[in-house]
Amino acid sequence: QVHLQESGPGLVKPSETLALICSVSGGSINSFYWNWIRQAAGKGLEWLGQMSVSGTTNYNPSLKSRVSMSLDTSKKHFSLNLTSVSAADTAIYFCAISPLGYYHFDVWGQGTPVTFSS
Amino acid sequence: EVVLTQSPDTLSLSPGERATLSCRASQSLSSSYLAWYQQKPGQAPRLLIVSTSTRASGIPDRFSGSRSGTDFTLSISRLEPEDFAVYYCQQSGSSPITFGQGTRLDLK
Numbered sequence: 583q584v585h586l587q588e589s590g591p592g593l594v595k596p597s598e599t600l601a602l603i604c605s606v607s608g609g610s611i612n613s614f615y616w617n618w619i620r621q622a623a624g625k626g627l628e629w630l631g632q633m634s635v636s637g638t639t640n641y642n643p644s645l646k647s648r649v650s651m652s653l654d655t656s657k658k659h660f661s662l663n664l665t666s667v668s669a670a671d672t673a674i675y676f677c678a679i680s681p682l683g684y685y686h687f688d689v690w691g692q693g694t695p696v697t698f699s700s
Numbered sequence: 701e702v703v704l705t706q707s708p709d710t711l712s713l714s715p716g717e718r719a720t721l722s723c724r725a726s727q728s729l730s731s732s733y734l735a736w737y738q739q740k741p742g743q744a745p746r747l748l749i750v751s752t753s754t755r756a757s758g759i760p761d762r763f764s765g766s767r768s769g770t771d772f773t774l775s776i777s778r779l780e781p782e783d784f785a786v787y788y789c790q791q792s793g794s795s796p797i798t799f800g801q802g803t804r805l806d807l808k
Contacts, residue, residue: 627745627788629797642796676744685792686735688756690744 584609586677586691593699594667604660604677604691611635614679616653616660617687622673630662632680669698702726702791706800712808719776721803723789731767733793736774739802740785748787749774781807 590602604616618630631641633651641649648665660677674695678687703726713719723734731752737745747756749765752772762777776783784807789800 626801627790627799629799632797640795644796678744684750685733685797686747686750686790687737687745688747688750690746693744 588691588694590694600664600667602662606658617678618662619676620673672698704800706803710804712806714808721774723772725770729793735790737788738785
């Protein structure tokens with residue numbers, strides 16, 4: 583069973599770049615599509631984007647100019663970079679996997695909270 | 701962008717009752733691309749249903765899904781205490797992937 587664990591700085595300042603890592607254990611990083619999803623406090627879920635092992639990315643247009651994702655297969659890490667952060671980016675960030683050929687999310691990490699600090 | 705509108709926002713029921721949760725898509729959507737999730741406080745969402753009506757691994761058969769046109773339904777036949785949570789629908793028929801705003805299933 584694949585296990586996902588997100589990690590990140592916790593606090594970010596205005597205009598900084600948010601960098602998060604999703605560490606993978608118990609399975610191959612090559613067998614899935616990789617996704618980032620976030621959830622502001624008391625709010626719904628927002629899909630940020632997806633990456634395949636081949637390097638193909640698909641980002642949510644609402645963030646497209648600020649978001650990038652990468653996969654490090656040797657370290658079994660999936661990363662998110664979000665530039666020019668603001669208070670609107672305060673949320674819990676989840677990584678999640680989709681089976682190849684499908685676009686639902688069948689395994690999720692526990693999430694890592696990111697808070698905006700002025 | 702496909703907008704998913706869930707109703708009701710909150711549903712108050714008792715254990716043993718049947719729950720019916722709705723998710724309406726703003727445009728035509730293949731059955732293959734609609735999923736449902738359950739989320740409890742402080743936890744990540746849990747996949748319940750894929751492709752409108754197929755239960756994910758380990759999901760009890762009291763959970764079922766169906767569709768009529770652009771209206772998708774999650775039904776819980778007999779509520780157990782652990783079923784009280786927030787439920788989200790999600791579409792992947794077109795990019796960006798979107799979620800409904802959620803239905804909170806409360807204990808009456």
